[in-house]
Amino acid sequence: MQERKIMAEEHSVARKTLEDRNRASDLERIRHSCAHIMAAAVMRIWPGSQLDIGPSTSEGFYYDFDIPEHRLSPEDFPRIEEEMKRIIKENLVFQKEVKSREEVRSILETSGQKFKIERLADIPEGEEISTYTIGDFLDLCAGPHVMRTGNVKAYKLLRVAAAYYRGKETNPQLQRLYGTAFANKTELEEWLKMQEEAKRRDHRKIGKEMRLFAFDEDVGPGLPLWLPKGGILVTELEKLAMETEFQAGYERVRTPHLAKESMYKKSGHLPYYAESMFPPLEMKETLNDGTEKMERYYLKAMNCPHHHKIFASYPRSYRELPLRLSEYGCCYRYEQSGELFGLMRVRSLQMNDAHIYCTPEQFASEFQAVNEMYMKYFKIFGIKKYLMRFSTHDPKELGHKFVDEPELWKETEDRVRNVLKDSGIDYVEIPNEAAFYGPKIDVQVWSAIGREFTLATNQVDFAVPGRFGLVYRTRENTEATPLCIHRAPLGTHERFIGFLIEHYAGNFPLWLAPDQVRILPIGNEQMEYCEALRKRMRADGIRVSVDTSGDKIGGKIRNAEVDKVHTMFVVGQKEQDANSVAVRRHGKGDQGVKPVEEVLAQIRQMIAERASD
């Protein structure tokens, strides 16, 4: 599971060609120019600063500095913005000059810009080398820029962050200043407003307000507690997965949360992933001869090895394949503290996992069926914007990052590529990003607030079944090792629900809504009628409650709306006499009076169909 990869690439060292640069949009020019203006301002305030690079991004721009005499903090923003304002007012020309490599190097050496000198060395031989100057601020830069500093009209500094030089952890850490710029003030304000709106949809905020989940210091960071209402979401997702997988010929299994070190040595996970696993539990075991032996147990960070052991639990025949084992397995990963993020990145997680063991002949259709399952889920949740990322290996890393099986890599990657092409799915291929045991497809989605992450994953494993000695008898009565497909179309409960909270802004469709129906009596006279109705609906499996508070009907409605109750039944004497209810939908207002039978039939149907609204 990975996330923010594409964002990271956007910031990475991959050089844009000059052609790419010339295609830069007006907005990109403005933002990149604004980055220069910001850098010029920083140089005026702290003249001893070293410059790195300052590209535009999808959200705005940034510039990386080494400022020896100062630690940047948001308190510096007014001062820097003030200086930027001055530079813009001076309306300086962005003066481009094409120079020779030696000429530029000597300028940079004079000004002591050591990062820039290294960046200069990256520019391929034969490519045009240019500098842009505004006033006395010179920057090695291919452009393009706006004409004058006065063309930048709306900008705002956003945050400071540390960033490693060239993104490498071992390199020195630079201070990164983030900002954004727009063509005019109106657009900037609209964007700021949208950011505010995004904050309101944040799953951490809604999760707290709706009492879906909680964190507790004594439990530990990254270890979410599902509160009753969040537990309902979990249960509904599991019901969906179980039904879908049952129909698709999967068999459910259950496995322990930990295993001995030897298994992870066998799987090959340990050398690669020990750092992101919780440290082992160590215990003394007394052997039959009285000697003691230290045994190490690891909390499982993945379900695959346990499932492989199920495959290996008795001899298998080709007749049993494809064998599809599924489990909502609990895993534990020791994610770095700085990486923890609400429900989206946690240390305990439950994965919608399954492993499909199949013959090479079955591989393509099994892989295709998995893709179709993804599409089915996306339709239910109305997920329209997604991207399949096909991660492949880099032959140079064989034996290091990737298991040393050159032919298997090529063969399986070709197979996956063919399935993707044949099914006409939109995908991008990204080299050198595969799992160590095989190529994978990650489904990237964007939450309502524009954050990108891997929601689900579908991986091919041609290495580990062999390590586990998994074999089946072929028709020819020989032994063969199965291929394995790892798949988790609903990702993990934690991340998937985090995504859904933002996707729906907490306004879940009826089948998912923790509070499906709340009955609101106008007065005490209707209480018995309401209570009878509640009992009847409960018997039907509908999540319903009665508001027995002393509030007026307006107050009851308000509370139900705030609680995001999907459907309200307002019941007064009129409704009781006619065996009806006045239906009100969350966010949609009064839907009119309807006979009880009609409303209940409709609700049952919506739940059964998992209707999207």
Next chain:
RNA sequence: GCCAGUGUAGCUCAGCGGUAGAGCAGCGGUUUCGUAAACCGCAGGUCACCGGUUCAAGCCCGGUCACUGGCUCCA
């Protein structure tokens, strides 16, 4: 793990050297009401934790923890 920021009642926040505050939620009353807030009252806090400066510390300083924004990493 690294850089920066934040931490005051269940929630949202005010107070920024001089006796801890508000609204909402909660609890107790009164009210029984027709589509987004009835009224009155009560209670609620070692101001994240540990140490320091000061006659006096939510407030200043140092450390720890948690969370947040980035970076790095990510089966």
